[in-house]
Amino acid sequence: MSKCGRKKYIKTNLRQMTMETIESQQDGSVTDSVAESESAHMQTQTGQNSIPTLAQVSIAGSGTGRGSPAVTLVQLPSGQTVHVQGVIQTPQPSVIQSPQIQTVQVATIAETDESAESEGVIDSHKRREILSRRPSYRKILNELSSDVPGVPKIEEEKSEEEGTPPNIATMAVPTSIYQTSTGQYIAIAQGGTIQISNPGSDGVQGLQALTMTNSGAPPPGATIVQYAAQSADGTQQFFVPGSQVVVQAATGDMPTYQIRAPTTALPQGVVMAASPGSLHSPQQLAEEATRKRELRLMKNREAAKECRRRKKEYVKCLESRVAVLEVQNKKLIEELETLKDICSPKPD
DNA sequence: TGCGCCTCACGTCATGATCA
DNA sequence: TGATCATGACGTGAGGCGCA
Numbered sequence: 372m373s374k375c376g377r378k379k380y381i382k383t384n385l386r387q388m389t390m391e392t393i394e395s396q397q398d399g400s401v402t403d404s405v406a407e408s409e410s411a412h413m414q415t416q417t418g419q420n421s422i423p424t425l426a427q428v429s430i431a432g433s434g435t436g437r438g439s440p441a442v443t444l445v446q447l448p449s450g451q452t453v454h455v456q457g458v459i460q461t462p463q464p465s466v467i468q469s470p471q472i473q474t475v476q477v478a479t480i481a482e483t484d485e486s487a488e489s490e491g492v493i494d495s496h497k498r499r500e501i502l503s504r505r506p507s508y509r510k511i512l513n514e515l516s517s518d519v520p521g522v523p524k525i526e527e528e529k530s531e532e533e534g535t536p537p538n539i540a541t542m543a544v545p546t547s548i549y550q551t552s553t554g555q556y557i558a559i560a561q562g563g564t565i566q567i568s569n570p571g572s573d574g575v576q577g578l579q580a581l582t583m584t585n586s587g588a589p590p591p592g593a594t595i596v597q598y599a600a601q602s603a604d605g606t607q608q609f610f611v612p613g614s615q616v617v618v619q620a621a622t623g624d625m626p627t628y629q630i631r632a633p634t635t636a637l638p639q640g641v642v643m644a645a646s647p648g649s650l651h652s653p654q655q656l657a658e659e660a661t662r663k664r665e666l667r668l669m670k671n672r673e674a675a676k677e678c679r680r681r682k683k684e685y686v687k688c689l690e691s692r693v694a695v696l697e698v699q700n701k702k703l704i705e706e707l708e709t710l711k712d713i714c715s716p717k718p719d
Numbered sequence: 720t721g722c723g724c725c726t727c728a729c730g731t732c733a734t735g736a737t738c739a
Numbered sequence: 740t741g742a743t744c745a746t747g748a749c750g751t752g753a754g755g756c757g758c759a
Contacts, residue, residue, distance in 0.1 A: 670743085672730060678746050679728075 667743095668731070671732085671745095674745065675730070676728095678744095682746085
């Protein structure tokens, strides 16, 4: 398959996955984030993500009592209520507090780009150097949320409510990745899913599904793994003890896998079936480098996905905050008008 | 219907931040 | 201090939409 075709294939799968994720988020599943609960309102009629609009809010109840620190309940369209603290209070940090830094930096970059255009001297490395200094979204949001109770934090790790759909293309982050002597990658995810990736196939394409079913049969506590290889050979079964770690494959036309108890703990749970000490020839070193690179790329792929997800969440949270602050601002103005009326006696 | 534009999501690279 | 993580930048492809 050509690169274009492959990308198309992967994209189709991923798009489907994304839609499944969106659907699962919209079907009333519990979300503890204001932003996530508002995701449905961010959708346009075409179902496509577009320029986000500010969430409309309504004031659910006027708890404003004079002289007391009032707390106003702001009803978001999603039904979520947000506590807006007293009208008179210490200035809160602007919603664009941290992004202001970004704005300044972007302005600098714009200048840089201009000068680069005019002179054509500044290379992309310098630009990258400047651009990469931005603070992380998570950091910004967590700083904001620590200041203001209404802003949810971006969690370090998503709870299971956002569990990946049972699609092999999702490439669930494996707890253990093994490499067989045939060069295949075997990843055992936390949910027990086993993924086998053929060498040379980057990422999801080479994955073969292994379904695990619990059985009370053979060794107690063992798990029967049905090898769902797409060969015409049919289904193979594996017995996987409870905390299996090591997988080896025999060379030959018919690969076999042995899953054993762990012996040594290597970083990131990666166990090389081929002894590292035997890697002497340049070819083996090159293969090793290639495998390492593929592994790194795979991890980075997942990290990038997660990063984008957090970024979207961050943006939604900011939008929610804008909505809340707008309501707060409106109330401030109203209260100011009221105070003006009280303090300025009407002429007879 | 073809074309151009826009948006979105992705993969990859580079690099700062963080961890062991 | 090296390994790993997190994330911005960049390039690319696909799909939607308006227009001639």
